[in-house]
Amino acid sequence: MNTGERRSQRDYTLAFKLSVVDQVEKGEMSYKQAQLRYGIQGRSTVLVWLRKHGRMDWRNLSPTLRKDVQMSDRQLPQTPDQRIKELEVQLRDANEKARLFEAMLDVIKNEYGLKIPKKPSGRSSSKAKSKA
Numbered sequence: 001m002n003t004g005e006r007r008s009q010r011d012y013t014l015a016f017k018l019s020v021v022d023q024v025e026k027g028e029m030s031y032k033q034a035q036l037r038y039g040i041q042g043r044s045t046v047l048v049w050l051r052k053h054g055r056m057d058w059r060n061l062s063p064t065l066r067k068d069v070q071m072s073d074r075q076l077p078q079t080p081d082q083r084i085k086e087l088e089v090q091l092r093d094a095n096e097k098a099r100l101f102e103a104m105l106d107v108i109k110n111e112y113g114l115k116i117p118k119k120p121s122g123r124s125s126s127k128a129k130s131k132a
Helices: 015-026 031-036 045-053 079-112 126-131
Strands: none
Touching: 015 031, 015 045, 031 045
16 A cells, blocks of 8 residues: 555545444544554545444544434444443442532531431432322
8 A cells, every 4th residue: 555656535445434434433443543554545534434434423533423323223332341441430430429429518517517317228218209
């Protein structure tokens, strides 16, 4: 591919473009890594392919699922490592929220002198009982 001559978009088959798009969307490589790996000229060529052929919305360089993709396509299979990372992020966020709420309770107790009793575990709120 390094012949020194400039390649045009027509040189890439649709199958090749779809293959590159699929690899990038699966997280196997970034679009810039795909450019380097396959010798694709043009800084935005792969990004254009992602926008045109991809299942995600690549307008802002941070992929989100496109609204026009079918519901069955939205559940992209995750590798165990990807799932673990996702769960670790969720756990970290939940722990941060718990610390924030504990800090808020401490402020309420210390600043305002209010006592907020903890609800015994296993008891549901009165809202849940009234809805039933």
